[in-house]
Amino acid sequence: MVDDLLHRRYRIVDKLGHGGYSTIWLAHDEQTTRYVALKVAISGQMLPRREPSILRALSESVPSTQETAQGAFDASTTIPQVLEVFNVRGPNGIHVCYTKTLAQGNLKEASFNRLFPIEVARLLAARLALAVSLIHSQGFVHGDIHLRNVLVKLPSTIDELSIADFRKTFGEPETVPIHRADGEPLPPNAPPQAVVPLYLGRMAEEFTLDDANGLILGDFGEAFAPATEERLGGDCNTPVAMRAPEALFEPDTPVSFSADIWSLGTAIWEILGMNFIFSETETMDEIVAQQIDVLGYHGLPLAWREHWERSNTEELVTETEVEVPRHPTVDRNAWPPLEQAFAEFVQKHRREQEAMGVFGEEETKAILDLMRGMLRFKPEERITIQEVLQSDWMTKWALPRVG
Ligand SMILES: Nc1ncnc2c1ncn2[C@@H]1O[C@H](COP(=O)(O)OP(=O)(O)OP(=O)(O)O)[C@@H](O)[C@H]1O
Known part of the structure; x- marks a missing residue:
């Protein structure tokens, strides 16, 4: 070829x-x-x-x-x-x-085992949220937000x-x-x-603010317009670690804009700290167990709890015949709750590479508030992309860098 x-x-x-x-x-x-x-x-x-x-x-x-x-900023190159x-x-x-x-390549590749300088990480997060807002404002759900689908202009x-x-x-x-x-x-x-x-691209630590301002949200192969087209949870193809939990627990129910918000939350976490918030290499059941560890059991809808706690012998047959998550029966190491996860998965790496910058106390609080809003189990309780853009962290730390 x-x-x-x-x-x-x-x-x-x-x-x-x-x-x-x-x-x-x-x-x-x-x-x-x-x-x-x-x-x-x-x-x-x-x-x-x-x-x-x-x-x-x-x-x-x-x-x-x-x-x-x-x-106002130039939006034509985001797509x-x-x-x-x-x-x-x-x-x-x-x-x-x-x-x-042609673009530089994807952010996953750029940030494998590497951190973005803190200013760049803030700007990438802002640009990605703006790209999602642009798509949502046109009535489309992206349907596959993760860092392999985020590119940077060349x-x-x-x-x-x-x-x-x-x-x-x-x-x-x-x-x-x-x-x-x-x-x-x-x-x-x-x-x-x-x-x-x-x-073709630079490595994360070499990224400049110009690179970050050239963010492109790619791969619209899973995109759909909820007003005219139904996308069932069971037909979502986003990698499980970034997939909204309603797509796993309710495979026969249509997903909507809120599914993008969950994935965007996981993508922003990864941009800030190089690590994914939920493990990419685990089974679906383990990933959901991690979500519950990090976000707390109290937020899990009652109907989902029943599925989650069903015994090993009970089968749950959905119309789409998709497996619904079930509590893992093997011994596992619990993941830390959100605040501690941020300290251990994000800040620890940033302290080890201090030149890349560490988030201060006030900013950390604002990031965690945003994450709590984006990563709510119930899709109807998740904040919208407009609320993401109006959040304290976006307005004070991330959006001001957009050029
Ligand atoms: N315009 C581009 N410039 C540079 N590299 C690109 C470009 N588009 C895609 N790539 C590279 O190719 C990879 C795969 O692209 P893309 O996600 O569009 O393929 P896909 O077949 O739709 O993937 P999937 O089946 O996983 O949804 C990207 O992660 C990126 O590394």
């Missing part, structure tokens, strides 16, 4: 990433001599056309500036710009493809590089051979090698 020319225009230079339904390539547009991100959906999927059409609808409807109590949509025929059938503005100076210069700067594409586990030869429609994604 590397070096191929797609649609008589896009030369594939390297790979940027992949998801469940697509691969994202770095391509050089030979018509405009600019680099773009080219998303190639797996063949036969009709779903991928949804994302570019939602993005186009959004970019036509969103105002170019967004007003906040702190002033990915779809450049061209086309089909490509490959050995496995027809693939829907579309090109988007300086356009990259377009000055020829492909040869690009390779001198960023290296040749890294590939690994593909073998069948049973040793049999690969079928003719399988590629002989896989390309390892290239990360």
